Amino acid sequence: MIRVRGGELIRGQELAPPVALNRLVAAGERAAIFVLGAHFFTRQVAISAAVCWRDEDMARGSGLLKSAFLPPKTDRPIRLELKLPDARVIEMPDPISEFRPGHGLRVHVAWSFEPPIPSGTLRIECEWRDARLQPAVLEIDGDPLIAAMSVARPAWPAAGAPDQ
Amino acid sequence: MVRREPVDEIGLTLPIRETIAKAQDASVAVLEMIVYRSGAVVYLAARATGPGEPDGGRWPLPDITFDGIEATLLLGGRGGHGSGDHGGVLTFVDTFRYWLPLPSRRFRIEVEWPQFGLSGASRYFEPAQFQRAASEVLSPWQP
Numbered sequence: 001m002i003r004v005r006g007g008e009l010i011r012g013q014e015l016a017p018p019v020a021l022n023r024l025v026a027a028g029e030r031a032a033i034f035v036l037g038a039h040f041f042t043r044q045v046a047i048s049a050a051v052c053w054r055d056e057d058m059a060r061g062s063g064l065l066k067s068a069f070l071p072p073k074t075d076r077p078i079r080l081e082l083k084l085p086d087a088r089v090i091e092m093p094d095p096i097s098e099f100r101p102g103h104g105l106r107v108h109v110a111w112s113f114e115p116p117i118p119s120g121t122l123r124i125e126c127e128w129r130d131a132r133l134q135p136a137v138l139e140i141d142g143d144p145l146i147a148a149m150s151v152a153r154p155a156w157p158a159a160g161a162p163d164q
Numbered sequence: 165m166v167r168r169e170p171v172d173e174i175g176l177t178l179p180i181r182e183t184i185a186k187a188q189d190a191s192v193a194v195l196e197m198i199v200y201r202s203g204a205v206v207y208l209a210a211r212a213t214g215p216g217e218p219d220g221g222r223w224p225l226p227d228i229t230f231d232g233i234e235a236t237l238l239l240g241g242r243g244g245h246g247s248g249d250h251g252g253v254l255t256f257v258d259t260f261r262y263w264l265p266l267p268s269r270r271f272r273i274e275v276e277w278p279q280f281g282l283s284g285a286s287r288y289f290e291p292a293q294f295q296r297a298a299s300e301v302l303s304p305w306q307p
Contacts (some may be wrong), residue, residue, distance in 0.1 A: 018196060020177035027304030034174045037196075052171040054305065106171045 019148045021047075026126050026136035030054050030061065033080070033126050035138060036108070038145050040152040045117055045145075046110040047082055049124070051095075053105035053131075061105045064130055069095045069107060078128040082111040085120025085142060117146045169238060169263070170200045172305050176297040185275045185284025189213045192226055192275045194286060195259075199266075199297035205238065206230075206262045206273070212280055213255040225258060226277035233271050235262040266298055267291045 018037045025033040032052050039046040051068075053061030068078040080092035090111040122140040126133065169175075175198040183193045190212035198205040210226050229235075238261040273286040 017181045018177070018179045020179055020196075022174055022177055022302075024174060024302065024304055032172075032304045036175075036198075037177050037179070050174075054172055106169050 017148075017152045019145060021140065023138055023140070025049065025124050025138040026128075026133050028132045028134070031064075031128065031131035031133055033128075033133070033136075035124055035140070038148070039110070040115075040149045043114065044112050045115050045149065046112045047122070047124075047140075048108060048110040049080070051078075051080075051107045051109065065105060065107055068128065068130070077130045078126070080109065080126045080128075081124070082113075083123040083125060084113065084118055085122065086118040088113060088118075115149065117142050117149060119143065119146065169198075169205055169261075170202070172303050173200050174302045174304075175200050175205070176301050178293070178297060182286060184208075184273055184286045185277075185282050187277070187280045187282035190226075190277055190280035190282050192228070192277070192282070192284075194273060197289075199294055199301065201298050201301050203263055203265045204267075204294055206235070206264060208260045208262070208273070209257055210260070210277070211255065211257045212277070213253060214280070215253060222254065222256060223279045226275050226282070228260065228262070229274045230262070230264060231271035231274060233264055233267060235264050237261070238263050266294050 018039045020037045021035045022037075023035045025035055027033075030053060034050045034052065036048040036050055039048065051065065053065055068076055076092065078092065082090040084090070090113050093109045093111055095107045095109050120142055122142050122145075124138045124140070125135070126137075127135040178197045178199060180194050180196050183191055185192050190210070192208060192210045195207045195209055197207070208228060212223065214223060239259075267289070268291055270288045270290050272288045275285070276283050
């Protein structure tokens, strides 16, 4: 049994070939949410995002980020969901990155679901009133992701030597 | 000053996923780079398999350098995690996030991991690629 906590790019020992998305989901005066990329594994698809707080209000930002992510899921004041074309709803994941120097006020999260990726439009919905983020929706065309996944090969296969 | 990943820029992700160096029991790969207006984050992973130490310790981490460019480790190294036990053999995957200033010359990533007889370097990355990406970085707060 091998455990790895390596962020959104690693599951087990697989290094998934990612697809960059680089899209803004929502932005307010002080906070913003970006979707970063899609990552493909043999048993999982992961969509990663960054939740950011502007630098100049560090103390308040740090407190709000922690209050958004640390409580049990049912008590969190932030709603960050991925809705798939087949009506599956992936709730907000736990943060991947930790609250420590290096990431500062930037927290990475990743929604994970089992493949295949259903054809249609993926929707990311967010709402974070404490941060004065208005409810927002970002739509992502699933077809390029389906095409990318069809040719994706893990760099480190689950059972085998690292490969290029 | 503690260098942090920018919070007011989306950053432009350059998917890479390239194995830099490989030995029998270890390998190092660059996963992606995220380009910002003032620099880039380089995300790497190192995997190794070997006998665990009796005290629970393990082997040193690889030495990763950037062809003379001064890089700052943001996250990773000892923070990486992994465990396993198949007759005392362990496998660890460590991840690293480095901050680099926007390069003004071509560079490559160099890796030395003498414990595993591993030595190698990536292909060269060209500064134009970073300059082009930096010019496309978006920010929700800045024009």
